[in-house]
Each structure stands twice: as C-alpha cells, then as structure tokens.
Amino acid sequence: MTSDDSALRVRGLARRYGSRAAVDNLDLDVRPGDLYGFLGPNGAGKTTAIRCILGLIRRDAGSVEIFGDADSVTQRTGVGAMVETPRFHEWLSGRANLEVAAAYAGRGDAAEIDRALDRVGLTARKGDKVKGYSLGMKQRLGIARALVGQPRLLVLDEPTNGLDPRGMREVRDLLVELARRDNLTVFVSSHLLSEVEAMCNRVGIIDKGVLKAEGRMDELLARASGRREVEIEVDDRANAVRALAGIPGAEIVADGADGRICVALEQMDAAGLNRALVLAGVGVGGLIPRTGSLEELFLSVTSAEPGVEERA
Numbered sequence: 001m002t003s004d005d006s007a008l009r010v011r012g013l014a015r016r017y018g019s020r021a022a023v024d025n026l027d028l029d030v031r032p033g034d035l036y037g038f039l040g041p042n043g044a045g046k047t048t049a050i051r052c053i054l055g056l057i058r059r060d061a062g063s064v065e066i067f068g069d070a071d072s073v074t075q076r077t078g079v080g081a082m083v084e085t086p087r088f089h090e091w092l093s094g095r096a097n098l099e100v101a102a103a104y105a106g107r108g109d110a111a112e113i114d115r116a117l118d119r120v121g122l123t124a125r126k127g128d129k130v131k132g133y134s135l136g137m138k139q140r141l142g143i144a145r146a147l148v149g150q151p152r153l154l155v156l157d158e159p160t161n162g163l164d165p166r167g168m169r170e171v172r173d174l175l176v177e178l179a180r181r182d183n184l185t186v187f188v189s190s191h192l193l194s195e196v197e198a199m200c201n202r203v204g205i206i207d208k209g210v211l212k213a214e215g216r217m218d219e220l221l222a223r224a225s226g227r228r229e230v231e232i233e234v235d236d237r238a239n240a241v242r243a244l245a246g247i248p249g250a251e252i253v254a255d256g257a258d259g260r261i262c263v264a265l266e267q268m269d270a271a272g273l274n275r276a277l278v279l280a281g282v283g284v285g286g287l288i289p290r291t292g293s294l295e296e297l298f299l300s301v302t303s304a305e306p307g308v309e310e311r312a
C-alpha cells in the first residue's frame with residue numbers, strides 16, 4: 001500500500017505499563033474514506049493505542065503515519081480527536097468551549113465553530129453553559145470540538161459511551177454521514193459489536209494489546225460464517241471430546257447450553273461431523289449449525305479471561 005491509499009498506518013506500535021504490555025506490536029491500516037471500527041473488550045488496549053497514535057502518550061516502539069506523514073507534529077493538523085469522556089469548562093457555554101479549544105489549537109474560526117455545532121445538532125443550545133448539558137450533549141460537543149480545524153481524519157474513542165439507545169443511534173448516524181457526505185475518514189473505537197457492525201466498513205479487533213483480525217466488514221463476516229460452527233448434543237461427553245481430537249480441523253470452541261458442545265469446523269460440514277462422531281461410537285442426539293456474525297468472530301478471536309491487568 002502506498003501512502004496515497006493510507007489514511008492511518010500503524011506499524012509495530014507497542015506500549016507497556018510496567019511489565020504489562022497494553023499494546024503489543026500493533027499494525028493498523030485505515031484507508032481514506034473508511035469508517036473503521038476499532039473493536040476490543042474492556043482493557044484490550046484501545047485507548048492506549050489511540051493515545052499513542054495521537055501522540056498524547058509516549059510509545060515504546062512503532063511508527064504512525066497519517067496520510068503518509070510520519071512527522072508527529074505536522075500530522076496533527078489533519079486529525080480531530082476525542083478520547084474517552086470529553087472534558088469541558090463546565091461554566092462556559094458549549095460555543096465558548098470550542099472557542100477556547102480553537103484558540104489553544106491555533107485553528108478554527110467562528111464560522112467553523114458554528115458549522116461544527118450545527119453538524120452535531122447543538123445550535124439551539126450552544127449558548128448554554130456546559131454544566132447544564134446532558135451526557136449525550138457533551139459527547140456531541142466533543143465530536144464538534146474534534147471537527148473544528150477541518151480534519152481529514154477523525155479519531156474517536158468510544159464516542160457512544162454512556163449514551164442511551166437514541167443517543168447512540170444519533171452519534172452513529174452522524175459518523176456515517178461524516179464519512180459519506182463530508183468524506184472524512186473516521187477511526188472509532190468501541191466494545192459494542194452491534195454498533196460497529198451497523199456502521200463500519202472496516203474493522204480491527206484487538207485483544208490484550210494484540211490485533212486479532214482486521215479487514216473489510218463483509219469479508220470478516222464471511223470469514224466468521226466460513227468457519228462453520230456446530231452445536232452438538234452427545235450421549236457421552238468424554239468420548240465425544242476424544243473423538244473430536246482425532247478429527248482434522250475440528251476444535252471445541254465453547255460449551256453450549258444443556259451440555260452441548262460447540263465445535264468449529266474447517267474442512268468438514270455438519271453432516272461429515274455427524275458421520276465421524278457416529279463412526280467413533282458417539283451417540284449424536286442433536287446437531288445445530290450456528291450462523292456466523294461479527295459476534296461469533298469477536299468471541300472466537302478474543303479470550304474470555306480479563307485483560308492484561310489480571311496477568312501478573
């Protein structure tokens with residue numbers, strides 16, 4: 001990939017806290033026009049990676065290129081960001097907050113500030129003190145602040161955090177519009193699969209600081225369903241586990257409900273699995289193929305254990 005078709009290119013990004021790797025050798029490729037979902041469970045390293053990408057914290061290793069620019073100072077001019085819950089001067093109005101931020105960043109004029117507030121639907125309340133804003137309004141004000149300065153890349157860390165379903169929907173629609181209509185590249189982190197599945201065209205899944213999957217949403221979904229999963233009901237679990245160990249490409253991924261076993265298959269279909277089990281002397285009472293989805297993929301590539309903090 002040349003720098004022309006890269007909006008954000010991260011290579012070998014690493015960040016440790018003490019002896020724990022919060023982000024480990026992370027590569028990311030975001031293309032211009034992408035609405036890229038950066039998915040991972042709590043503690044996966046999303047915020048840490050984003051802080052490193054934005055130059056807000058030091059990275060231990062790795063490189064970050066934004067639209068081909070590797071210079072951490074100049075690349076910032078093209079980026080608007082919101083990391084975690086945005087903080088404001090509570091006693092100033094929403095608009096005054098953006099004026100302060102624009103002056104501090106040295107970019108964005110009055111007209112642009114009004115445009116940004118309009119873009120997020122805050123025009124009617126822009127003169128009110130932030131103190132009286134709801135969480136959703138603060139979140140939208142944070143996005144407006146990220147929009148001032150005409151960024152080409154928006155980096156948003158869990159922008160729907162704490163919002164009610166309507167607020168989440170509004171933010172999602174806004175991001176889709178910003179990507180489609182305003183031609184912005186949007187990199188958005190989330191731990192909500194349904195949200196990412198509903199709005200993103202590309203996705204990266206991170207777990208314990210490591211990238212587990214990256215690609216186009218449709219391809220990942222196809223891959224998720226391509227790895228067939230079947231839930232089986234057997235008369236003798238121990239015997240079934242033994243038999244499964246001898247079947248190439250078969251892997252027990254989870255224990256299903258009611259003593260069922262969930263098996264992922266690579267080379268074999270459900271009927272083939274049935275035959276193989278019966279031949280091994282396992283009584284198969286039921287066999288339910290499961291359809292793929294982003295959730296299946298997410299669960300199959302991320303681990304059930306808590307994040308790195310639990311790993312001494």
Ligand SMILES: Nc1ncnc2c1ncn2[C@@H]1O[C@H](COP(=O)(O)OP(=O)(O)OP(=O)(O)O)[C@@H](O)[C@H]1O
Nearest residue numbers: 017022041042043044045046047048191307308309
């Ligand atoms: N300032 C810090 N000092 C020590 N450890 C930290 C610090 N910030 C993050 N970590 C650790 O780094 C790991 C990744 O945290 P991070 O906040 O990046 O995860 P996240 O994916 O953003 O999680 P969440 O979905 O909860 O926001 C965690 O184990 C966390 O405890």
Ligand SMILES: [Mg+2]
Nearest residue numbers: 046047048157
């Ligand atoms: Mg976070």
